[in-house]
Amino acid sequence: MSSKRRDEIVAQSAQLFRTYGYNGASMRTVAEAVGIEAASLYNHIKSKSEILQEICFKVANKFLTHMDAVERSQKTTVEKLEDIIRIHIRMMLEEYEHVYVSDHEWKHLPEPYLSNFLNQRRSYRRRLADLVQEGIDRGEMKNIDPYVAVITFLSAIGGIEYWHRSRKAINEQEVEDNMVAYLVGGLRK
C-alpha cells in the first residue's frame, strides 16, 4: 500500500470529479486514469466516497491551520485578512482541482462527514466575519456588513475558475496581486 500510489489516486480523482462531477466519475475511470486495474484500486482506497472525504477534509484542514496561525499572529486586522484572502487565492491557483471539488461536490459526502463539513464551514465563515468586524471596530476598515464582505470575497476568489478555463493572458502572480489589490482595497477605509 504505497502512499504515493494512494496520493496519485486522489489527485486523479479530484480532476475527474471536477470535470464530470462526483456522480459522473466512476471508480473504473479513476483506475483508467491512474493506469491500474479497477480491482487493485481497492488495495489502496476503500471507496469513491473515501476519496471525496479525503479531498474535502484535506482542503478544510489547510484553511483551518492557516486561520489558526493568522489569528495568533501580531499583525493588524487588515493584514490578517490579506493573508487569508491570499491563501484562498493561492489554493485556487495551485490546488485548483481539490479546492473546486471541495467547494462544489461536498454535498455528496455521506454522514457524519456531511454535517461535520458544513459545521466547520459555518464556523470558519463566522471567524472570517469576526475578523471583518474587528477591522471595523479598530477603525482599519470601512463600515461594511461582515457577512456580505465574507461572501463577497470568498465568491470573488471562486472566479479564478474562469482564469483556469481561459487563455491565461496573465500569470498566476498577476492574478493574485490584482485580486488582492481589489478585495483588500475594497475593505480598507
Added chain:
Amino acid sequence: MSSKRRDEIVAQSAQLFRTYGYNGASMRTVAEAVGIEAASLYNHIKSKSEILQEICFKVANKFLTHMDAVERSQKTTVEKLEDIIRIHIRMMLEEYEHVYVSDHEWKHLPEPYLSNFLNQRRSYRRRLADLVQEGIDRGEMKNIDPYVAVITFLSAIGGIEYWHRSRKAINEQEVEDNMVAYLVGGLRK
C-alpha cells in the same frame, strides 16, 4: 395559447432547473409544478430545450440592454460601473432562479444557441473590461488588471446565492448597498 401560462411554465422550470439541474428536471415535473397535464404542456412550449433557451437569452437581453443604456449615458466611468454592478446584484436578488440557471445551466443549450450565448458572454465581458480600462485611463480608478477586475466582481455577485440559501439576517437593500460599497470601493483610486 395564453402567454401567461407560458410565462408560468418558464418560471416554474427556472426553479426546477436551479434545484435539480437541467438534466435532473423532467417535463413531467414541470407539468406537475404548473398543475397541468404533461401533454398539454406542449400546447404552450415545444421542448425543455426551448425553455432553457428562453431563460438564458432573456437574462442576456436584460444585461445587454442595460449595458447599451449605460454606455450611452453621460456619467463618469466609476458611476457607469456602479450602475452595472448594481443591476447584476439586483438581478441576482430579484430574478435569482433565472440568473442562476443562465449562469450554471447554459452548457445544456443546443447549437446554434450555445455558441451564440458564449459569444455574447465573451463580448459582454470584453465591454466590461474596456470600461475598467477607461476608468483607469481617466484616473478615476486604481491601476488594476481589467480582466481580473471583471471576473472578481461578477463572481463576487454570484455569492448572493449563499444569501438566498441562508437565514437572511439582512435584507435585499442591505446586501445591495454593502456589496456595491465593497466592489465599487475596491475599484476607486
